[in-house]
Amino acid sequence: MSSKLTDVFASHPLYLHQEHPDDFKSLHELPDQYKWTRVHEYPSLDSPTLKSVTIIDLNDPNAIQLIGHACKTWGIFQVTNHGVPQKLVDDIESATRCLFTLPMEQKLKAARPPTGFSGYGFHRISAFCEKLMWSEGFTIVGSPLEHFHQLWPEDYLKFCSIFEEYEKEMKKLAERLMWLMLGSLGVFKEDVKWANPNSELEAASAALQLNSYPACPNPDQAMGLVDHTDSNLLSIVHQGNISGLQVLRDGGWIMIPPIPSALVINVGDLIHILSNGLYHNVFHRAVVNRTHHRVSVAYLYGPPISAEISPLSKLVGPSHPPLYPSVTWKEYLGIKAKFNNKTLLSLRLDDTSPK
Ligand SMILES: O=C(O)CCC(=O)C(=O)O
Numbered sequence: 001m002s003s004k005l006t007d008v009f010a011s012h013p014l015y016l017h018q019e020h021p022d023d024f025k026s027l028h029e030l031p032d033q034y035k036w037t038r039v040h041e042y043p044s045l046d047s048p049t050l051k052s053v054t055i056i057d058l059n060d061p062n063a064i065q066l067i068g069h070a071c072k073t074w075g076i077f078q079v080t081n082h083g084v085p086q087k088l089v090d091d092i093e094s095a096t097r098c099l100f101t102l103p104m105e106q107k108l109k110a111a112r113p114p115t116g117f118s119g120y121g122f123h124r125i126s127a128f129c130e131k132l133m134w135s136e137g138f139t140i141v142g143s144p145l146e147h148f149h150q151l152w153p154e155d156y157l158k159f160c161s162i163f164e165e166y167e168k169e170m171k172k173l174a175e176r177l178m179w180l181m182l183g184s185l186g187v188f189k190e191d192v193k194w195a196n197p198n199s200e201l202e203a204a205s206a207a208l209q210l211n212s213y214p215a216c217p218n219p220d221q222a223m224g225l226v227d228h229t230d231s232n233l234l235s236i237v238h239q240g241n242i243s244g245l246q247v248l249r250d251g252g253w254i255m256i257p258p259i260p261s262a263l264v265i266n267v268g269d270l271i272h273i274l275s276n277g278l279y280h281n282v283f284h285r286a287v288v289n290r291t292h293h294r295v296s297v298a299y300l301y302g303p304p305i306s307a308e309i310s311p312l313s314k315l316v317g318p319s320h321p322p323l324y325p326s327v328t329w330k331e332y333l334g335i336k337a338k339f340n341n342k343t344l345l346s347l348r349l350d351d352t353s354p355k
């Protein structure tokens with residue numbers, strides 16, 4: 001029997017240094033356990049003279065080429081005219097804010113258990129960090145009904161319907177973007193076994209990650225979300241109108257400017273594998289600020305959990321040997337739970353560096 005995304009995380013529990021985030025509002029100074037020394041390890045490269053991440057209008061007849069180029073160079077881009085109703089995007093942002101502004105004891109009613117994936121708590125990546133991040137998260141896989149019932153005993157149905165509608169729109173957009181990304185490399189549905197409608201595999205899986213970065217008394221020493229690549233095919237991020245998302249490029253951090261009608265698209269580790277390394281899975285992180293409470297909503301889109309993901313046959317040949325072995329998403333997540341940012345390196349077939 002095929003397993004579900006939630007079961008995969010249950011079999012790779014990550015143990016955190018602290019069970020759940022502090023009540024950030026009550027902290028008027030940055031406690032030592034939230035003080036990082038590596039926030040400025042790379043310089044901030046924000047300068048109006050530098051090129052910024054591409055904004056692609058999905059109605060542009062050249063969208064497919066622009067997407068391919070953005071995936072090869074930056075591994076991240078923004079899209080406009082993406083078809084997701086603005087009202088729904090606004091609703092999801094308000095609902096997310098509403099969730100994180102609930103009193104801590106209420107949020108903890110929907111706390112994520114150590115072996116679980118869904119619910120309230122620190123981001124899973126915290127397990128790899130010595131310091132705590134100045135953020136809290138809420139992960140949704142499948143129906144949020146049970147958790148929302150705990151959070152909002154009166155209004156949960158209203159919140160459920162907003163999230164369900166948003167996930168439906170995200171799924172549609174994620175599929176469209178994946179085929180644009182792969183189409184730009186000359187790869188089509190018939191070339192991808194697990195995407196075939198007759199495939200015996202279950203449908204693609206996804207998670208919704210809500211992130212909250214409260215205003216911080218000492219943002220220069222705090223980390224919102226530590227640098228990482230996303231462990232999926234691609235992510236669609238709504239970041240509202242407060243900046244904080246940065247990507248590592250040319251040896252420094254570049255801020256992705258919030259654009260009201262745009263969504264941010266990240267290339268994940270699995271598209272990097274499928275493209276045989278042609279597409280760049282981008283290192284990104286979130287920083288915090290002194291005055292504003294920033295929230296973001298990331299839709300993490302992945303393949304069917306047991307599908308074999310390997311460099312696509314159209315993209316390998318004598319002069320382009322496969323860089324990675326075949327791996328299922330389920331296996332990949334297990335390896336990532338051990339190796340984190342070194343996962344792809346540990347899998348690389350041409351890696352000659354000592355392990
Ligand atoms: O908050 C952001 O802008 C980034 C979120 C993110 O990278 C993630 O949830 O994986």
Ligand SMILES: [Fe+2]
Pocket residue numbers: 228229230235284298
């Ligand atoms: Fe991310």
